Amino acid sequence: MPALCRDCLSTFDTGPRCPECGRPRVIEHPELFDLSIAHMDCDAFYASVEKRDDPSLRDKPVIIGGGKRGVVSTACYIARIRGVTSAMPMFQALKLCPDAVVVKGRMSAYVDASRAIRVMMDDLTPVVEPLSLDEAFMDLTGTARLHHAPPAVMLAGLVKRMEDELGLSGSIGLSHNKFLAKVASDLDKPRGFSIIGKAETAAFLREKPVRLIWGIGPQAQISLEKVGIRTFSDLLRWEKQDLVARFGGMGERLYHLARGEDRRRVSSRTPVKSISNETTFFEDTADTDLLDGHIWRLSENVSDRAKAKGKAGRTVTLKVKRANHRILTRQSSLDEATQIADKIYRTARALLEQVSNEGPFRLIGVGISHLEGADEGEAGGDLLDPQARTRAEAERASDKIRERFGSDAIIKGRALR
Amino acid sequence: MEFSIERAALLKAVAQAQSVVERRNTIPILANVLIEAEGDQVSFRATDLDIEVVDQAPAKVTRAGATTVSALTFHEIVRKLPDGSLVTISDDGASGRMAVEAGRSSFSLATLPKEDFPVMASSEYEANFAAPAPVLRRLFDKSKFAISTEETRYYLNGVYMHVSDADGQQVLRCVATDGHRLARIDAELPEGAAEMPGVIVPRKTVGELRKLLEDDEAQIAVSVSETKVRFATPGITLTSKVIDGTFPDYSRVIPSGNTRRLEVDAAEFAQAVDRVATVSSERSRAVKLALDEDRLVLSVNAPDSGAAEEELAVAYPDEPLEIGFNAKYLLEIASQVDRENAVFLFNSSGDPTLMREGNDDSAVYVVMPMRV
Numbered sequence: 001m002p003a004l005c006r007d008c009l010s011t012f013d014t015g016p017r018c019p020e021c022g023r024p025r026v027i028e029h030p031e032l033f034d035l036s037i038a039h040m041d042c043d044a045f046y047a048s049v050e051k052r053d054d055p056s057l058r059d060k061p062v063i064i065g066g067g068k069r070g071v072v073s074t075a076c077y078i079a080r081i082r083g084v085t086s087a088m089p090m091f092q093a094l095k096l097c098p099d100a101v102v103v104k105g106r107m108s109a110y111v112d113a114s115r116a117i118r119v120m121m122d123d124l125t126p127v128v129e130p131l132s133l134d135e136a137f138m139d140l141t142g143t144a145r146l147h148h149a150p151p152a153v154m155l156a157g158l159v160k161r162m163e164d165e166l167g168l169s170g171s172i173g174l175s176h177n178k179f180l181a182k183v184a185s186d187l188d189k190p191r192g193f194s195i196i197g198k199a200e201t202a203a204f205l206r207e208k209p210v211r212l213i214w215g216i217g218p219q220a221q222i223s224l225e226k227v228g229i230r231t232f233s234d235l236l237r238w239e240k241q242d243l244v245a246r247f248g249g250m251g252e253r254l255y256h257l258a259r260g261e262d263r264r265r266v267s268s269r270t271p272v273k274s275i276s277n278e279t280t281f282f283e284d285t286a287d288t289d290l291l292d293g294h295i296w297r298l299s300e301n302v303s304d305r306a307k308a309k310g311k312a313g314r315t316v317t318l319k320v321k322r323a324n325h326r327i328l329t330r331q332s333s334l335d336e337a338t339q340i341a342d343k344i345y346r347t348a349r350a351l352l353e354q355v356s357n358e359g360p361f362r363l364i365g366v367g368i369s370h371l372e373g374a375d376e377g378e379a380g381g382d383l384l385d386p387q388a389r390t391r392a393e394a395e396r397a398s399d400k401i402r403e404r405f406g407s408d409a410i411i412k413g414r415a416l417r
Numbered sequence: 418m419e420f421s422i423e424r425a426a427l428l429k430a431v432a433q434a435q436s437v438v439e440r441r442n443t444i445p446i447l448a449n450v451l452i453e454a455e456g457d458q459v460s461f462r463a464t465d466l467d468i469e470v471v472d473q474a475p476a477k478v479t480r481a482g483a484t485t486v487s488a489l490t491f492h493e494i495v496r497k498l499p500d501g502s503l504v505t506i507s508d509d510g511a512s513g514r515m516a517v518e519a520g521r522s523s524f525s526l527a528t529l530p531k532e533d534f535p536v537m538a539s540s541e542y543e544a545n546f547a548a549p550a551p552v553l554r555r556l557f558d559k560s561k562f563a564i565s566t567e568e569t570r571y572y573l574n575g576v577y578m579h580v581s582d583a584d585g586q587q588v589l590r591c592v593a594t595d596g597h598r599l600a601r602i603d604a605e606l607p608e609g610a611a612e613m614p615g616v617i618v619p620r621k622t623v624g625e626l627r628k629l630l631e632d633d634e635a636q637i638a639v640s641v642s643e644t645k646v647r648f649a650t651p652g653i654t655l656t657s658k659v660i661d662g663t664f665p666d667y668s669r670v671i672p673s674g675n676t677r678r679l680e681v682d683a684a685e686f687a688q689a690v691d692r693v694a695t696v697s698s699e700r701s702r703a704v705k706l707a708l709d710e711d712r713l714v715l716s717v718n719a720p721d722s723g724a725a726e727e728e729l730a731v732a733y734p735d736e737p738l739e740i741g742f743n744a745k746y747l748l749e750i751a752s753q754v755d756r757e758n759a760v761f762l763f764n765s766s767g768d769p770t771l772m773r774e775g776n777d778d779s780a781v782y783v784v785m786p787m788r789v
Contacts (some may be wrong), residue, residue: 108719244571289557331568332567332569333566333568334567334741335565335566335567335595335596335597336597346569347567347569350569351569373721376586380787381597381767381785381787382596382597382785383594383597383598383599383670383769383785384573384594384596384665384670385596385781389767
C-alpha cells in the first residue's frame with residue numbers, strides 16, 4: 001500500500017515507521033496517490049495566531065471573542081477540552097473555563113496570516129477556493145507532472161511549510177470531491193491528514209449522521225428527522241423523486257451526497273456578493289458620537305476589503321440590533337458604485353438618522369452589496385460636493401501610507417471616538 | 418351604483434389609475450381604485466398616499482353610487498375584454514361584490530367600503546397657470562434622466578421646478594441632478610406662474626405626469642403650493658406631494674468660464690461612444706476623449722476584456738485635451754440633442770464639462786469627468 005511520511009515527505013511501500021527518518025507520522029492508503037481534491041482547515045486559527053505572537057499564552061486556555069457580551073469566535077484546543085466551543089456565549093465559556101485568557105481578535109493579524117497561507121496554496125495549484133480566512137478547497141488534479149510528486153505529498157508539504165515558516169498548523173482532508181474532502185479534514189484535528197477513498201466512500205458514510213453535510217443545520221435536521229432520516233443509510237432508502245418532492249433542490253443534492261457524489265467544482269472565482277462588518281458593544285448605547293466612531297471604523301474596514309478585492313458596491317446597508325435583539329436594517333442605493341470609506345461612511349451615517357430614535361443599540365454593522373469591478377479610474381467626483389474628490393484622493397494617499405508603514409500609521413480623528 | 422361605459426374609454430381611465438397603485442402594498446385599501454358614478458360621469462381615483470390620480474370618463478349612469486375594487490384585477494379584466502364591447506358595472510352596496518359584465522363575460526369582484534378610501538386633502542395653491550403640453554413635456558423629458566436614485570439624498574430624487582432668471586428674463590425652469598450630471602431646462606414663463614414657489618417634483622410623479630402630456634394641443638392646468646403640485650387635463654387630475662427638502666444651489670455647479678469648445682454631430686457622436694464602450698463589461702464604463710485640432714479620438718481601454726478606438730471629424734480649434742467620462746452619461750446627454758450640433762465646453766480634464774445644443778442656453782447639461 002502506498003505510504004507517505006508527513007515529516008520528511010518521503011514515499012515508500014507501507015510500514016509503521018518511515019524508513020528514511022524513522023518517525024511514525026505515516027499515512028498509508030490504497031488510493032493515497034490517486035486522489036486530488038483537498039480541503040485545508042487551519043487548527044484553531046485565531047487562537048493559534050495569538051499563541052504564536054505571544055508565547056506566554058502557549059500553555060493557557062485562550063478564547064478569541066468580543067467582551068463580556070460577545071460570543072466565542074475561536075477557542076484553542078486547551079479551552080476546547082474544557083467544553084468551550086465557537087459561537088458559545090462568552091459568559092458560558094468563562095463558566096466552563098474561568099482561567100481562560102480572553103483575547104479581543106486582531107483581524108489584521110489573521111488577514112496577514114491568511115494571505116501568507118494563500119500564497120503557499122497558490123504554489124500548489126491555481127485552483128484554490130477559500131471558504132474563509134482559515135479554510136480552503138484545492139483541486140490538484142493534473143499537477144503531479146508539474147510538481148514531480150502526487151497531490152498527497154504536496155499537501156503534506158504545505159502543512160509542514162505552514163508549521164515551519166508561519167508557526168501555524170492545519171488539517172488536510174483528501175478525497176475525490178469537495179463534500180468528502182471537507183468531511184475528511186475534520187476527522188483527525190488538529191494536525192490531521194485524513195483520506196476518504198472512492199472504494200470506502202459508501203461504507204464510510206453509511207452510519208454517519210446527515211448533519212455531517214455542510215449546510216444541514218439544526219432546522220434542516222429537524223425536518224429530516226420528521227421523515228425518519230438521521231443517517232446516510234436512511235437517505236439511501238429514498239427515491240430521488242421523493243426527496244425532490246419533499247425537499248426541493250436540496251433533495252436532489254441529498255440524493256447524490258448520500259451516495260458520496262458531489263459534482264461541484266473547486267472554483268477560484270466564487271463571486272463575492274457583499275462585504276460587511278459589524279461590532280457588538282460592551283454596553284447598549286444610543287450615543288451618537290460613539291456610534292459615529294463605530295460607523296467610521298466599520299466603513300473603513302469594509303472599504304479596505306473592497307479595495308483589496310478590487311470591488312465597489314452600489315448599495316450601502318446599515319444594520320443595528322436593538323436592546324431587545326430585534327434587528328433593523330436600512331439601505332440606500334448609490335448612483336455610482338463606491339469603495340471609498342468616506343462615501344460608505346457618509347451614506348451609513350445618513351441611514352443612522354433614520355433609526356436614531358430606535359436606540360439604544362447593542363450591535364451596529366455596515367456593508368456594501370451589488371458589487372461590481374472598480375477600476376482605478378473610478379471616483380467621478382460630485383458636482384454638489386466639490387470636496388468629495390479631494391477626500392477620496394486623501395483616502396487613497398493614506399491607504400498608500402498605511403500599506404507601507406502599517407495600518408496605524410495614519411488614522412482619522414473620528415476613528416478615535 | 419350602476420353604469421355602462423365603452424371599453425376603450427374605461428381601459429384608458431383605469432390604466433392611468435392602476436399605474437399609481439403600488440405593487441407591494443401592506444394596506445389593502447391602497448390596492449383599490451375608488452369608482453364614483455354620478456350624473457353622466459364616472460371617476461376612477463387611485464392613490465399611494467403621495468400621488469393621487471382622478472380620471473373622469475363619460476358613462477351612462479343608471480344608478481349613482483361608489484365603491485372600491487382591486488385596481489390591478491379590474492384593469493386586467495378590462496384589458497382582456499374584446500375591443501368595442503360595452504361594459505356594465507353594478508354594485509348593490511350590500512353583497513360586498515361588484516359585477517362587471519360585457520357580452521357573455523361576467524365577473525364579480527370583492528369590494529372594500531368607499532369610506533375607507535383615503536382621499537387626499539385639498540390644499541390652497543399659491544399659483545395657478547396653464548402651460549401647453551409640449552412645453553411641460555420638454556421641461557421634464559430633458560431633465561428626468563439626471564434624477565438621483567440615492568435614497569439618502571432624497572432632495573435629489575425629483576425635478577426641481579421653479580421660477581428663475583435667464584438673461585434678465587423670467588423663465589420656468591426644471592433642474593435635476595445626481596451629483597454626477599445635471600440638466601437645466603428653461604421655458605418661457607406662463608402667465609400667472611411668477612408667484613409659484615419652487616418645488617421638487619418626485620420621480621414617480623414625473624413618470625405619471627408624462628402620460629398626461631401626449632396630446633400636442635392640450636393645455637395643462639398647473640397648480641403649485643409649498644407642499645403639493647397638481648397637473649390637470651379636462652379628463653385627468655394628478656395631484657402629488659412634493660419632496661420636503663431643499664434643492665441645493667445648483668447655479669454654482671454650472672461652469673461659466675469653460676472656453677475650449679467642441680462642436681460635433683450629436684447622433685454621430687452618440688453612436689461612436691456606444692460602439693467603443695462595447696468592449697468594456699463594467700457598468701460604469703469610462704470613455705476617453707482625446708481632442709486635437711478638429712480631431713476627436715474616442716477610446717476605451719478595459720484591461721480585462723479589450724480596447725477600442727474611433728476617430729471623428731469635429732470642430733475643435735483649441736489646444737489638445739484628454740478627458741474621460743462615464744459612457745452612459747455621455748450617451749444620455751447626447752440623446753437630448755435633437756435639432757443642432759452638440760456643443761461641449763471644457764475647462765480641464767478634472768473640471769465639470771458643459772454641453773448644450775448649438776448656442777441655445779435654454780437647455781444645458783453638466784457632466785463630471787472621470788479619471789482615465
